Structures are given as C-alpha cells and as structure tokens.
Amino acid sequence: MTRDELHRALLLAHSEHNYDALVDLYQQAAAMDQHNDPKQSFFFLTHAYVFALDTNHEAADSIAEQLRAGGRL
Amino acid sequence: MSEHTINLVPVMQTVESARGLPNDHYTSDTVFDQEKQSVLFANWSGIGFGKDVPNPGDAKPITFLGMPLLILRDQEGSINVFQNTCRHRGMILVDEPKNIRRVIRCPYHSWCYDLNGDLKTTPHVGGPGQNTHEGICPDELSLYKIRSYVWHDVVFVNIDEQAEPFEVAHKNLIEHWKEFDKPAYHGGTDSSFTLTVKTNWKLAVENYCESYHLPWIHPGLNSYSRLEDHYHIEEPNQYSGQGTLVYQQLKDDSGQSFKDFDGLSSKWDSGAEYIAVYPNVLLGVHRDHMFSIVLEPKSNELTEEHIELYYAQKPEETPEQEPLRIKNSAQWKEVFAEDIFVVEGMQRGRHGKYFDGGKFSPAMDSPTHNFHLWVATQISSHTNDT
Numbered sequence: 001m002t003r004d005e006l007h008r009a010l011l012l013a014h015s016e017h018n019y020d021a022l023v024d025l026y027q028q029a030a031a032m033d034q035h036n037d038p039k040q041s042f043f044f045l046t047h048a049y050v051f052a053l054d055t056n057h058e059a060a061d062s063i064a065e066q067l068r069a070g071g072r073l
Numbered sequence: 074m075s076e077h078t079i080n081l082v083p084v085m086q087t088v089e090s091a092r093g094l095p096n097d098h099y100t101s102d103t104v105f106d107q108e109k110q111s112v113l114f115a116n117w118s119g120i121g122f123g124k125d126v127p128n129p130g131d132a133k134p135i136t137f138l139g140m141p142l143l144i145l146r147d148q149e150g151s152i153n154v155f156q157n158t159c160r161h162r163g164m165i166l167v168d169e170p171k172n173i174r175r176v177i178r179c180p181y182h183s184w185c186y187d188l189n190g191d192l193k194t195t196p197h198v199g200g201p202g203q204n205t206h207e208g209i210c211p212d213e214l215s216l217y218k219i220r221s222y223v224w225h226d227v228v229f230v231n232i233d234e235q236a237e238p239f240e241v242a243h244k245n246l247i248e249h250w251k252e253f254d255k256p257a258y259h260g261g262t263d264s265s266f267t268l269t270v271k272t273n274w275k276l277a278v279e280n281y282c283e284s285y286h287l288p289w290i291h292p293g294l295n296s297y298s299r300l301e302d303h304y305h306i307e308e309p310n311q312y313s314g315q316g317t318l319v320y321q322q323l324k325d326d327s328g329q330s331f332k333d334f335d336g337l338s339s340k341w342d343s344g345a346e347y348i349a350v351y352p353n354v355l356l357g358v359h360r361d362h363m364f365s366i367v368l369e370p371k372s373n374e375l376t377e378e379h380i381e382l383y384y385a386q387k388p389e390e391t392p393e394q395e396p397l398r399i400k401n402s403a404q405w406k407e408v409f410a411e412d413i414f415v416v417e418g419m420q421r422g423r424h425g426k427y428f429d430g431g432k433f434s435p436a437m438d439s440p441t442h443n444f445h446l447w448v449a450t451q452i453s454s455h456t457n458d459t
Binding site for chain 2: 040
C-alpha cells in the first residue's frame with residue numbers, strides 16, 4: 001500500500017468509525033516511518049494503541065510494549 | 074428568596090398540629106436548588122437501575138439534577154458510578170448507552186480510562202508520540218467515583234459524600250424487607266415504563282405514602298381492598314408508606330399466576346407493602362413481583378417517574394407468562410396513571426398564595442407528615458451546617 005492509499009484508507013476508516021481497521025492501518029503507518037521518522041512513527045503507533053484499547057484489540061498489549069520500549073509510554 | 078426566609082417550624086410539629094411544607098418548596102426555583110443540595114445530593118438518591126447495564130462493560134450516562142453521571146458495570150459484575158467528565162478538559166465522556174470493551178476513551182483528546190475509572194493512557198500528552206509527561210500523574214487523575222449502592226436493583230448515589238453508608242442509613246428498612254433480599258428478574262421491555270408528570274417530585278412521594286386516597290382515586294380497589302385493609306408504615310426520619318392485607322395475585326385465563334419468591338413467610342400470602350425510600354425512590358413488594366420507581370426531578374414542576382417490574386423467574390425461562398406480565402404492567406400503569414391528575418392538581422394548587430401547606434389528617438396522613446418532617450429536618454440541618 002502506498003502512502004497515499006494508506007492515507008485514503010485511514011480517512012475512510014475514520015469516517016466509518018471502523019476502529020478495528022484503524023488499529024491495523026495506524027500500525028502500517030507507524031511501520032512506514034519507523035526508520036526515517038521515528039517521532040512520526042510513534043505518533044501513529046500511539047493512535048494504533050488508543051484504538052486498540054478502545055476496541056479491546058488483541059494487538060493492544062504488544063503495541064503498548066513497543067511504545068514502552070521506545071520510552072513513549 | 075433566601076433559604077432563611079422560609080419558616081419550617083410549623084412543619085416540624087406532630088401530625089396533629091403540623092402544617093405541610095410551604096408552597097415555595099414546590100414552586101420556587103431557589104428552593105428547588107436548595108433541596109437539590111440539602112435533600113437529594115445529601116442523601117442516597119436513586120438515579121437508575123442495574124437492569125440498564127446488564128453486562129460487564131455496559132455503561133449508561135445519565136444527568137441527575139444537572140450532574141453528569143455514568144453508571145458502569147465492571148468485569149466482576151459490580152456497578153460503579155462515576156462523574157461522566159474527563160479529568161483533562163472536562164469533556165463529557167460517554168454520550169449514549171454503550172458497551173465499554175476495554176477503556177472509556179474521551180472523544181476530545183482520547184485520554185482513556187479503564188472500567189475502574191483509572192487513567193490508562195494520555196496520548197501525545199508530552200508532545201506528538203510521547204504519551205507521558207512528568208507533570209501528568211495518572212494515579213491522581215482517575216475518574217471521580219461517586220458513592221453508590223444497589224438495592225432492589227435501584228442505583229443509589231450520595232453525591233455530597235456526607236451521608237452515612239447506605240447499609241447504615243437504611244438499616245431498618247433493609248431489615249424490614251429482608252425476606253425480599255433475593256434474586257429478582259426484570260420482566261423485560263413491557264415491564265418498563267416512564268411517566269412524565271407536571272409536578273414537583275415530592276408530591277409523587279407524598280401521594281405514594283398514604284392509603285387515604287385509594288378509595289377515591291383508585292375505585293377499582295374498593296371491591297376487594299377496603300381502606301381498613303391498609304396500614305401505615307412509618308419509620309421516623311427514614312421512610313414511610315403503606316401496606317395492604319388483601320393483595321390478590323393476578324391470574325391468566327387458565328388460573329396460572331406468577332411464581333412466588335422463595336422462602337416468604339405467611340405474612341405475604343395476602344400482604345403487600347409500598348414504601349418510599351427517602352428521598353426519591355418508591356418500592357413495592359408482593360409475593361410474586363416487585364417494582365422499583367425512581368422519581369427523576371427534571372425541574373421544580375416536572376418529574377419523570379421511571380417504573381420497573383421484577384419477578385421471581387427470568388422472562389426468558391417463562392415465555393408462556395409474557396401475556397400475564399404484560400397484563401400486570403398494564404394494571405400498574407393504569408394505577409399510576411390514575412394518580413397523575415392528583416399530583417398535577419396538587420402542584421397547581423400550590424400556586425394558590427393563601428395555601429398554608431395544608432392540614433393533615435392525624436389518623437390518615439401520618440406517612441406523608443413523616444416525609445415532610447424528614448425534608449424539613451434535612452433542610453434545617455443543612456442550613457445549620459453551612
């Protein structure tokens with residue numbers, strides 16, 4: 001998925017309140033910026049974490065670990 | 074009007090010589106606000122029902138006298154009540170009933186609280202992607218927990234935190250009705266109804282307390298439930314109501330009635346009782362069903378009566394009794410509807426400037442007087458404390 005496609009997918013998921021999809025999409029966005037822009041990556045990972053908590057998504061605890069490892073939680 | 078200008082001394086006499094609460098206690102916005110603090114927030118008031126949050130994570134926001142509250146059932150099945158306000162910017166957290174899957178997420182900046190009200194995460198609070206800040210201590214920012222207690226499925230709260238524990242404040246009533254301290258199951262959709270009444274909430278309490286009006290307002294009772302078959306229930310400074318000695322079970326066309334609650338004594342074979350749990354909850358118990366009513370004061374002249382009926386068996390286990398449950402609901406709805414013109418009429422009557430609070434019948438009105446005396450005592454003691 002290109003950055004533009006991801007952006008459009010995020011907007012669609014937000015408009016549909018599809019929080020499960022947002023968890024996955026924000027994780028993808030975080031991965032995309034992981035090396036070239038860590039700050040932006042943690043920004044996206046934070047969003048993934050919040051929506052994972054909101055939906056009790058199975059990825060919530062592993063995302064929390066990633067944020068904690070990065071000193072972000 | 075100042076709270077000090079109302080003379081409550083005539084109210085705080087014995088029933089033989091007392092007058093009822095003055096008109097301002099029914100018509101004045103100022104006194105309504107005063108009673109909000111000294112009567113409704115200072116005691117254990119009913120705000121809702123456990124049946125509205127049946128599953129873990131179920132959350133129901135309500136506004137009680139302007140106070141935003143959230144009734145929430147936790148993972149262990151206990152009910153808690155929180156102030157429905159985010160600790161960050163004061164945003165309302167939950168706007169409509171929903172199931173909270175893991176956290177309550179504030180819709181503004183997404184601060185998240187778990188089902189115990191503890192602050193779980195504060196996204197970007199230290200800047201983009203940084204979710205902590207040395208100035209933000211989550212342990213100090215839990216949701217504000219309101220004192221609550223569930224009894225007869227009514228969710229009671231003590232907003233000002235000054236009342237005695239519920240079990241202490243209502244020890245005598247809990248003991249009085251200990252036979253009914255057992256599982257009861259809400260009857261379902263048809264066992265739930267709300268009446269909107271143009272009256273001050275206290276008049277609904279007062280009418281409920283006494284049996285004096287029954288032969289005139291509920292003539293359907295006269296054929297089997299005479300006035301002398303009723304008795305007063307009075308506990309000074311706590312509760313009052315009425316009982317009947319001739320309760321008759323409802324039966325369907327085949328003669329079937331509801332199952333009795335287990336283990337009741339013979340008193341309840343034909344007995345039933347109706348008690349006002351001060352300030353704003355009305356309860357009724359019978360051998361085969363109970364009801365709980367929360368009076369929601371919307372303003373000094375508008376009240377919503379939330380009425381819920383409960384049985385000894387789950388409705389899903391007794392579908393054959395659904396018609397009988399519907400019939401029972403309809404019967405009670407008719408009774409409560411018959412009372413509307415009375416409480417609305419008394420409300421309008423209190424705009425008569427020469428009405429002096431009224432003269433009680435010493436023989437028949439003592440449960441009502443008991444309530445007036447309690448309200449006056451609450452206001453007086455609160456005034457003296459402040």
